[in-house]
Amino acid sequence: MERSLSDLPNVDERRRAEWLALYERMLLIRRAEERLGKEAQAGNLPGGVHLYIGQEASGVGVCSVLEDRDFITSTHRGHGHFLAKGGDLNAMFAELWGKRTGICRGMGGSMHVADVSKGILGANGIVGGGIAIAAGAGMGIKVAKETAVSVCLFGDGAANQGVLMESLNMSAVWSFPVIWVLENNGLSEFTVTERVTAGEFTDRARAVGMPAVTVDGNDVLAVQAAMAEAVARARAGGGPSFIETKTYRIHGHLEAEEAFLGGYTYRTQEEIDGWRTPDKDPILRFATRLLAEGGASRDDLDLIDERVKSQVEDAVTFALESEDADPELIFDITFSDQRP
Amino acid sequence: MAKQRYIQAINQVFLDEMARDKNIILFGEDVELAIFGDTREVYKTFGPDRVYNTPICEASLTGMAVGAAAAGRRVILHLMFGNFVYTGMDAIAHQMAKLRMMTGGQMNLPITVIAGYGGGRSLAAQHSDTPYPTLMNIGGINVATPATPADAKGLLTTAIRGNNPTFFLEASGRGGDSGEVPDGEYLVPFGKAAIHREGTDLTICAIGTMVRPALRAARELEEHGISAEVIDPRTLVPLDEEGIAASVRKTGRLVLVDESKDRCSAASHIAALMADKCFSSLKAPIKRVTVPNVSMPYSGVAETAIFPNPEKIVAAALSIAGELREVKA
DSSP: OOOOOOOOOOOOHHHHHHHHHHHHHHHHHHHHHHHHHHHTTTSSSSSSOOOOOOOOHHHHHHHHTOOTTEEEOOSSSOHHHHHHOHHHHHHHHHHHTBBTTSSTTTTSSSGGGGGGGGGOOOOOOTTTTHHHHHHHHHHHHHTTTTTOOOOEETTTTTGSSSHHHHHHHHHHHOOOOOOEEEEEEETTEEEEGGGOOOOOOHHHHHHOOOOOEEEEEEOOHHHHHHHHHHHHHHHHHHHOOOEEOOOOOOSSSSHHHHHHTTTTEEEEEEEEHHHHSTTTHHHHHHHHHHHHHOOOHHHHHHHHOOOOOOOOHHHHHHHHHSSBTTHHHHHHHHSSSSSO | EEEEEEHHHHHHHHHHHHHHHEEEEEEEEETTTOOOOOTTHHHHHHHTTEEEEOSSSSHHHHHHHHHHHHOOOOEEEEEEEHHHHHTTTHHHIITTTTTHHHTSSOOOOOEEEEEEESSSSSSSSGGGGOHHHHHHSSSEEEEEEOOSHHHHHHHHHHHHSSSSOOOEEEEOOOOOEEEOSSSSSSOOOOTTEHHHHHHHOEEEEEEEGHHHHHHHHHHHHHHTOOOOEEEEOSEEEEEHHHHHHHHHHHSSSSEEEEEEEEETTHHHHHHHHHHHHTTTTTTOOOOEEEOOSSOOOOSHHHHHHOOOOOOOOOOOOHHHHHHHHHHOO
């Protein structure tokens, strides 16, 4: 049941601005991660770096209808979600470089970027780690009789964790305002998900009576539309929804992948290249759309690219010039008002 | 001050604290019927908006506690048996214990997890564990092991009002124990050991359920002319290292009593700390009365054989203070 908003009416200026903002956010994620990939390959970043390149339309479409009061839980591939939900680029880069100006003061790193003030409850190094947290945040919202929503962004690898069945069940039985967003990139770390998965993921949500749709995850407007419907339902007390966004991970599971694989592969270069084409890549696709239907010019897009590249450069400079993390901090932040 | 049973003290704290702070929610398996008695009337009093009688799915419940706390609620999770720490461990170890630190201190996680622990009642291997050594080793989680109704009240109140994840481990099968409990608001600070009995010759440091057999052993040692001090850490994280050390420096001898398996137990941890802190005061080796490194058998006879009891504590005490008996006898 793939959906696409291919028949939008001609857009006005407001729509043009909204589309350009979506484009800019996707491009910011892309350019930021391209830089992070280079830095990781060059050995300039400590720790594992898992890139979202190729999936930007999903996170940007999802977060485009959210507010700061809404929560998201994210994954180990969380840079895109962080930036899409309004996280600060400089603070994210400083975090990846392990600096005290990092969003988590250098204590979390790539897999744990979080900004609670923006409702970003954190990327998570445990596959499926955000699932029950999102259910709990939904419970917390409902108990307080608020109209915020809790959005769980997770992958197809995480969708095979048993905790998903439990949390789907509870969110449905108690009508928690949770939107389950399965970003299906087809890969569970180094394993093709189809080889280890029976049935359709959306049927797992339907099994607990939850509305479930599959959308083209590389079409930012399709994701946005499905998300808007789910958010409206949740805010109105209509309970949880499940959205599967079909997408593809262009980079490896992590940037050091080749060292792990030792010459073996789980997919072909042709397959990867097939997702970089103008009709598959979410950013190239949306650029075409913007030019054709969005009232944008090539100059508009070039200007955005310039701006984004300069923001990335600034963020690298900010990170490099920042002071290293404070080793003493760990003793202050493990507990609230208590030494560990 | 009034006499109250251990389980009643806990139950009263839930009722009092949830009435006092409307931001508190409580959830867990069978909390509506309150099979241990500790959540009796809670569902009826506060209703399904604040009390969730959950399906059996600890792996999600522990994570949901984190999510609800991150969303601003104050959370009480009833995990029923301490063994279910293992079924809920992923989110305990990976989220509850670490999220505050990993986010650079951006969030508080006011979570109290309550669970019954311990053996001695033929509940067999999967319902008799003492999860506290495991929890102590994770880091980022407070652990309380109240031995008396008063401490149950005081420690639980402190846990619920605190801003850190805390495991409040109730002694299984001790719900009927009765004791004096202070009236009104009563908080016991974390990290402050209680001296249940003063003594000069020997310190018996007993964890949770082991306080009672330790006190019996102390009375028996008195008959041998040996004056034993009985100290109860009350919380294992944070641990009152200085309080225990002060007792050990005074007596020069230490027996630790812990119903955990010996290897990496609370007892072995405290023994290591005291060997370090009190080396020059110690007059004898530190002794541990614990459970062997096996799982709890079902048979009462088999269980009793490996469980700590007053006789074993007395024997351990005499092995390091026996000469005092000869002097004083």
